[in-house]
Amino acid sequence: MTDVSLGIPQMPAPDYPADVRARLEADAKEIIARYPGSRSALLPLLHLTQSEDGYVTRTGVRFCAEQLDLTTAEVTAVATFYSMYRRKPSGDYQVGVCTNTLCAVMGGDAIFDELKEHLGVGNNETTEDGKVTLEHIECNAACDFAPVVMVNWEFFDNQTPGSAKQLVDDLIAGREVRPTRGAPLCTYKETARILAGFPDERPGAVEATGGAGPASLAGLRLSRGEALPGPDAGQPARRSSVPPQGETPAAPSGTPGQPSPAEHASSHDAPQETAVSDPANPAGPESEEGK
Amino acid sequence: MMTVSPEKLLTPVLSAFWDDPQSWTLDTYRRHEGYEGLRKALAMPPDDVIAYVKDAGLRGRGGAGFPTGMKWQFIPQGDGKPHYLVVNADESEPGTCKDIPLLFANPHSLIEGMVIACHAIRSNHAFIYLRGEVVPVLRRLHEAVREAYEAGYLGKNIQGSGFDLELTVHAGAGAYICGEETALLDSLEGRRGQPRLRPPFPAVEGLYACPTVVNNVESIASVPAIMQRGKDWFKSMGSEKSPGFTLYSLSGHVVSPGQYEAPLGITLRQLLDMSGGIRPGHRLKFWTPGGSSTPMFTDEHLDVPLDYEGVGAAGSMLGTKALQCFDETTCVVRAVTRWTEFYAHESCGKCTPCREGTYWLVQLLRDIEAGKGKLSDLDKLNDIADNINGKSFCALGDGAASPIFSSLKYFREEYEEHIERKGCPFDPAASTVWADAGTSHLEVNA
Numbered sequence A: 001m002t003d004v005s006l007g008i009p010q011m012p013a014p015d016y017p018a019d020v021r022a023r024l025e026a027d028a029k030e031i032i033a034r035y036p037g038s039r040s041a042l043l044p045l046l047h048l049t050q051s052e053d054g055y056v057t058r059t060g061v062r063f064c065a066e067q068l069d070l071t072t073a074e075v076t077a078v079a080t081f082y083s084m085y086r087r088k089p090s091g092d093y094q095v096g097v098c099t100n101t102l103c104a105v106m107g108g109d110a111i112f113d114e115l116k117e118h119l120g121v122g123n124n125e126t127t128e129d130g131k132v133t134l135e136h137i138e139c140n141a142a143c144d145f146a147p148v149v150m151v152n153w154e155f156f157d158n159q160t161p162g163s164a165k166q167l168v169d170d171l172i173a174g175r176e177v178r179p180t181r182g183a184p185l186c187t188y189k190e191t192a193r194i195l196a197g198f199p200d201e202r203p204g205a206v207e208a209t210g211g212a213g214p215a216s217l218a219g220l221r222l223s224r225g226e227a228l229p230g231p232d233a234g235q236p237a238r239r240s241s242v243p244p245q246g247e248t249p250a251a252p253s254g255t256p257g258q259p260s261p262a263e264h265a266s267s268h269d270a271p272q273e274t275a276v277s278d279p280a281n282p283a284g285p286e287s288e289e290g291k
Numbered sequence B: 001m002m003t004v005s006p007e008k009l010l011t012p013v014l015s016a017f018w019d020d021p022q023s024w025t026l027d028t029y030r031r032h033e034g035y036e037g038l039r040k041a042l043a044m045p046p047d048d049v050i051a052y053v054k055d056a057g058l059r060g061r062g063g064a065g066f067p068t069g070m071k072w073q074f075i076p077q078g079d080g081k082p083h084y085l086v087v088n089a090d091e092s093e094p095g096t097c098k099d100i101p102l103l104f105a106n107p108h109s110l111i112e113g114m115v116i117a118c119h120a121i122r123s124n125h126a127f128i129y130l131r132g133e134v135v136p137v138l139r140r141l142h143e144a145v146r147e148a149y150e151a152g153y154l155g156k157n158i159q160g161s162g163f164d165l166e167l168t169v170h171a172g173a174g175a176y177i178c179g180e181e182t183a184l185l186d187s188l189e190g191r192r193g194q195p196r197l198r199p200p201f202p203a204v205e206g207l208y209a210c211p212t213v214v215n216n217v218e219s220i221a222s223v224p225a226i227m228q229r230g231k232d233w234f235k236s237m238g239s240e241k242s243p244g245f246t247l248y249s250l251s252g253h254v255v256s257p258g259q260y261e262a263p264l265g266i267t268l269r270q271l272l273d274m275s276g277g278i279r280p281g282h283r284l285k286f287w288t289p290g291g292s293s294t295p296m297f298t299d300e301h302l303d304v305p306l307d308y309e310g311v312g313a314a315g316s317m318l319g320t321k322a323l324q325c326f327d328e329t330t331c332v333v334r335a336v337t338r339w340t341e342f343y344a345h346e347s348c349g350k351c352t353p354c355r356e357g358t359y360w361l362v363q364l365l366r367d368i369e370a371g372k373g374k375l376s377d378l379d380k381l382n383d384i385a386d387n388i389n390g391k392s393f394c395a396l397g398d399g400a401a402s403p404i405f406s407s408l409k410y411f412r413e414e415y416e417e418h419i420e421r422k423g424c425p426f427d428p429a430a431s432t433v434w435a436d437a438g439t440s441h442l443e444v445n446a
Helices: A018-032 A038-053 A058-068 A072-079 A101-119 A161-173 A188-195 A215-223 A261-267 B026-031 B036-042 B046-056 B068-073 B099-105 B107-121 B135-150 B181-188 B217-221 B223-229 B231-235 B268-275 B308-313 B332-346 B352-369 B376-388 B395-421 B437-445
Strands: A093-098 A132-137 A149-151 A154-156 B084-089 B125-130 B166-171 B212-216 B245-252 B258-263 B284-288 B322-327
Touching: A018 A038, A018 A058, A038 A058, A038 A072, A038 A188, A038 B166, A058 A072, A093 A101, A093 A161, A101 A132, A101 A161, A101 B245, A101 B322, A101 B332, A132 A161, A149 A161, A154 A161, A154 B135, A188 B135, A215 B099, A215 B258, A215 B268, B026 B107, B026 B135, B036 B107, B036 B223, B046 B068, B046 B107, B046 B223, B046 B231, B068 B107, B068 B212, B084 B107, B084 B181, B084 B217, B099 B107, B099 B135, B099 B217, B107 B125, B107 B135, B107 B212, B107 B217, B107 B223, B125 B135, B125 B181, B135 B166, B181 B212, B212 B217, B217 B223, B223 B231, B245 B268, B258 B268, B268 B322, B284 B332, B284 B395, B332 B352, B332 B395, B352 B376, B352 B395, B376 B395
Parallel strands: A093 A132, B084 B125, B084 B212, B125 B166, B245 B322
Antiparallel strands: A093 A149, A149 A154, B245 B258, B284 B322
């Protein structure tokens, strides 16, 4: 929550220094030209000010208002509606853990709890060194890669508490971090500039991590008669563990003596599709027909 | 039931070359008949293109299933106003994860579809409203649009046809409500994303109060294949009222989560059978056919045909075909509480039933989950959901009510158990992907 200020209204926000303003005005002109109506440029312009300041400052709001002939109140009303506009100074890396239902159940809640403890910060708080801002996020359209963590809106798929801790440690130590889908990380400000509509000019950024992610290819592989990837790749697909209609399913196995999730840091690198190899599954190859 | 092989059940079209090393490039797209559908469409009068897509029976893939060709037909012609196409790429419905991988791996299918659609509705400026939180996709869209301009598929006099089209990629800033088409238009106009009163519908007064078509990514991306391979080919898949192919997104406690492109009408049982089923040692408890806003199903519904009519007849909606599967380790109260927190967070605040109702649903659900609920709270939950459903300004409210109604219908005793035991009987650690990892690792290594 932001502080509610009562009483004396704030003085108008200071302007950007002349050289910064000139540079941003050139960018703003380019953004506004993309739209038949200038006000459509407001969301990209707010991204642009974040690329300068790292969050939406009063100076940034004033700049947007002046570019679009709006009041600062009108700009603020928009800036406060959308969750990607930061309201206060924050870290170079925005680490978002998906805790919407599916990711939460699959482990997102445990990952978020682990990171809060490891970093010593709460939701939407930043580490003292200014590197990492932690938050929980809503569904990011990658449910087949659950649990998902986003850093500066690049995908880190199939995470565990251990892998996520390693991730933030690497960010804090300044080591190069590569997402499972997306380009090598740039800072929050650089990301905000891409969001403002200026293409990422870094060589290799567009092609980084290749075509689709492994889960995206599951159906395509099966349609070609391939087995799904895993330690047993090459074996035919197994039959379902879904009971036929009418059959009483076996009682779920208990989960005594579960290992701590953190002990499995090594299991996070590969997509977790490997249970296709379940040796406990008594079903034979699906060979009734067509094989 | 006879098991049919995946080769016969699956029909990759949009996903057919996603494993190509450079699947997102124009070169790759052209090698797979890319922009051939556009060539055919540009040779046809615009009205014929609309009629063709209408005849093919393509229905919207964003959730509502409205016939795409009919949406195009509603655009008034000869009105002297600019017309706009806006593609809704604000994919944010919990569980939904089809448009983002599609745009990441094959962005040109959308661009080609947009050029065809704009030719049909006589629009010279189109927009892709992409949710902001997917920068890798934004990069590829920027690049694909650049390539398309360079190759003359966008810009002036496209492929010598005399048709001009500008395409603007627009990144949103984080708001689920902007997936609602009129909220999306307000957002694209630089305002808070709040839904508009209808009528007027976007086809009459949409973007900048001009006639506007708003279509989902997958709907538009399906158009080039229809133009290229023909409407009869398209109608040879699926059913009469739900023809064609579509992306099903399998997620949750399944062996092989992922994208499965199949004719409309495939069942969850078929998809699970071919892909390894529910994770070993567990069984399906509940699932959504099309995201959290579609009433949940249970293992009684494994054989429901996943098309618009089939899912509707079984009491839910096809939605976005986001098949989120949860096994018996999952607490349904926890799941519904989390979804409801999502709706409360994303409610835009414009109308009272949704703004206030979702807030109070969360208070009640949190108490029940924590073992502090009363049995009378269950009727209250139902009552509040009933006061949101159908009484809100837009479909977000209806979506918020869906998990409440459907979970109370199928799992009321589980709510009661939370209340009577004064706590949650489930161990969340048992639901995680790594819960069973210790044992299976040993077995795999053996």
